[in-house]
Amino acid sequence: xxxxxxxxxxxxxxxxxxxxxxxxxxxxxxxxxxxxxxxxxxxxxxxxxxxxxxxxxxxxxxxxxxxxxxxxxxxxxxxxxxxxxxxxxxxxxxxxxxxxxxxxxxxxxxxxxxxxxxxxxxxxxxxxxxxxxxxxxxxxxxxxxxxxxxxxxxxxxxxxxxxxxxxxxxxxxxxxxxxxxxxxxxxxxxxxxxxxxxxxxxxxxxxxxxxxxxxxxxxxxxxxxxxxxxxxxxxxxxxxxxxxxxxxxxxxxxxxxxxxxxxxxxxxxxxxxxxxxxxxxxxxxxxxxxxxxxxxxxxxxxxxxxxxxxxxxxxxxxxxxxxxxxxxxxxxxxxxxxxxxxxxxxxxxxxxxxxxxxxxxxxxxxxxxxxxxxxxxxxxxxxxxxxxxxxx
Ligand SMILES: [Zn+2]
Numbered sequence: 001x002x003x004x005x006x007x008x009x010x011x012x013x014x015x016x017x018x019x020x021x022x023x024x025x026x027x028x029x030x031x032x033x034x035x036x037x038x039x040x041x042x043x044x045x046x047x048x049x050x051x052x053x054x055x056x057x058x059x060x061x062x063x064x065x066x067x068x069x070x071x072x073x074x075x076x077x078x079x080x081x082x083x084x085x086x087x088x089x090x091x092x093x094x095x096x097x098x099x100x101x102x103x104x105x106x107x108x109x110x111x112x113x114x115x116x117x118x119x120x121x122x123x124x125x126x127x128x129x130x131x132x133x134x135x136x137x138x139x140x141x142x143x144x145x146x147x148x149x150x151x152x153x154x155x156x157x158x159x160x161x162x163x164x165x166x167x168x169x170x171x172x173x174x175x176x177x178x179x180x181x182x183x184x185x186x187x188x189x190x191x192x193x194x195x196x197x198x199x200x201x202x203x204x205x206x207x208x209x210x211x212x213x214x215x216x217x218x219x220x221x222x223x224x225x226x227x228x229x230x231x232x233x234x235x236x237x238x239x240x241x242x243x244x245x246x247x248x249x250x251x252x253x254x255x256x257x258x259x260x261x262x263x264x265x266x267x268x269x270x271x272x273x274x275x276x277x278x279x280x281x282x283x284x285x286x287x288x289x290x291x292x293x294x295x296x297x298x299x300x301x302x303x304x305x306x307x308x309x310x311x312x313x314x315x316x317x318x319x320x321x322x323x324x325x326x327x328x329x330x331x332x333x334x335x336x337x338x339x340x341x342x343x344x345x346x347x348x349x350x351x352x353x354x355x356x357x358x359x360x361x362x363x364x365x366x367x368x369x370x371x372x373x374x375x376x377x378x379x380x381x382x383x384x385x386x387x388x389x390x391x392x
Contacts, residue, residue: 014059014390016390017042018053018054019390021047021077022054022079023204023389024040025078025079026104026205027205027209028209029078030077030079031077032074032075033047033075034074051077055077058080060083062077063075063078064076079104081103081106082103082144082145084103084149084388085101085144085146085147085148086100086101086147086151086388087149087381087384088100088101088152088153088382088384089137089152089153089380090153090373090380091133091154091169091170092115092154092373095114095115095373097373097374097376097377098137099140100141100143100381101378101385103385105382107374109140110140110377111136113136114132115170116128123170123171123173126172126177126180129177130184137185137187138185148188149189149384149388150181150187150189150384151383152177152178152191153193153380154167154191155169155193155195155224156169157236158191158193158235158236159236161190161191162177163178164176164191178190178191189384196383197376197380197382198331198379199233200386201378201379204382204386206329206367207367211228212228213229213324213327214323214325214327215228215319215328216331217244217329217331218332219331219332221284222245222270222271223241223245223268223269224241225244225245225319229323244264245264245268246260246264247263248262248263249262253266253267253307254267254276256269257269267310267312268311270284270286270334273285273308277290277301278300278301280298281293287305287335288336289301290308290337291305305338305341306341307343308338309338309343309344310344312339313344317347326364327366329368329369330368332370332371333372333373335370335371336368339366
C-alpha cells in the first residue's frame with residue numbers, strides 16, 4: 001500500500017565524513033570551512049569537497065560571511081532544516097503519539113490515535129498497531145514537503161533496532177515491528193527503546209552539546225535509564241536498567257515488588273509507592289499528587305515524596321560515579337515534583353562531600369526536563385533522523 005499520493009523515493013544515506021559535517025552543523029550551528037576542518041580534523045581540500053557535496057545534495061547552504069574588518073570574507077556552511085523530515089512515534093499501552101520533525105528535530109505537526117485493545121492472549125494486536133502508526137504517518141506526511149523515515153520508541157528491550165524482544169506495556173515478546181511498518185509505508189524504520197531515543201535526542205540537541213558522556217534517568221510509571229558514552233548512545237543496556245533501579249538505598253526501608261528492602265524502585269516505582277501511600281491520594285499515583293497533598297498538610301504524603309527524592313539523589317550520584325560523568329539528565333512526565341524537593345540536592349551534596357584528606361572536588365550538573373508524550377515522540381523522531389542520515 002502506498003500511503004500518500006506522493007511517490008516515496010528513499011534518499012541515499014550520507015558517507016561517514018558527510019555525516020560528521022552534518023552532525024556538527026546540526027549540533028553546534030553554522031561553521032566556516034576552516035572551523036569544520038579544525039574541529040573534525042579534515043584537510044581544507046576535504047572540507048571543501050564535503051561542503052560542495054552537501055550543498056549539491058540540498059543538505060546544507062553556503063554563504064559568504066558579512067565583510068570582516070580584516071582579512072577575506074569567509075564561506076559559512078549552514079544545515080538546511082527542511083532537507084529531511086521524519087515521523088517519530090511513541091507507543092504507550094493504549095495510545096500512539098506522533099510528531100513530524102525537520103532535521104533539527106523541530107516539530108512541524110502532531111497527531112495521536114488510540115491503539116487497539118489487547119487481544120484474548122493479553123497482547124495489543126501487532127498488525128492493527130502497524131496500521132495505526134502507518135495512518136498517523138500518512139496524516140503527518142501532509143504537513144511536510146516529503147518524508148524520509150520513521151522512528152518508533154517504546155518502553156522495553158529492542159533488538160537490532162527492529163524487534164521488540166520484551167515490550168511489557170504492550171504485552172509483546174519477539175515482535176518484529178520495523179519490517180511490516182517498512183513494507184506498509186515504503187520508508188526506512190528504526191525501533192528503539194524510548195529512553196534510548198531520548199538519550200539520542202539529548203546527544204544532538206541537549207546535554208550532548210557540552211558533554212560527550214552523560215546519563216539519562218526517567219521517572220514515569222517506573223525508572224528508565226539511558227547512557228551516552230564518548231559521543232555514542234548505548235543502544236541496548238546490559239540489564240535494561242535493572243541494577244540501578246534496584247540499587248540499595250535503605251536496608252530498613254519498604255520492599256519493592258521483587259522483595260528488596262528499601263531499593264530505589266521501592267521509593268520511585270509508582271506501583272510500589274502506591275502500596276504505602278495514603279488512600280486519599282488518587283490512583284494511579286504520581287509524585288505531583290504526593291507533593292500537592294504534602295503542601296496541603298498531609299505529612300505522610302510529604303514524607304513519601306521526600307523519601308523518593310532522596311532515593312533519586314542516590315541513583316543520580318551512583319550513576320554519575322559509575323559512568324564517570326558530571327552530567328545527568330532527569331526526565332519524565334513525573335520528575336519535576338522530585339527535583340523541587342530539597343531532599344534530592346541534599347543527598348547529592350552529601351554524596352559529593354570530600355573526606356578530610358581528599359583534595360579533589362567534583363560538581364554534578366543535573367539537567368531536568370519534564371516531558372510530555374509529544375517530547376517522547378520527538379525523541380523517536382530524532383532517532384529516526386540519525387538513522388536516515390547515516391544508518392546509525
Ligand atoms: Zn528492588
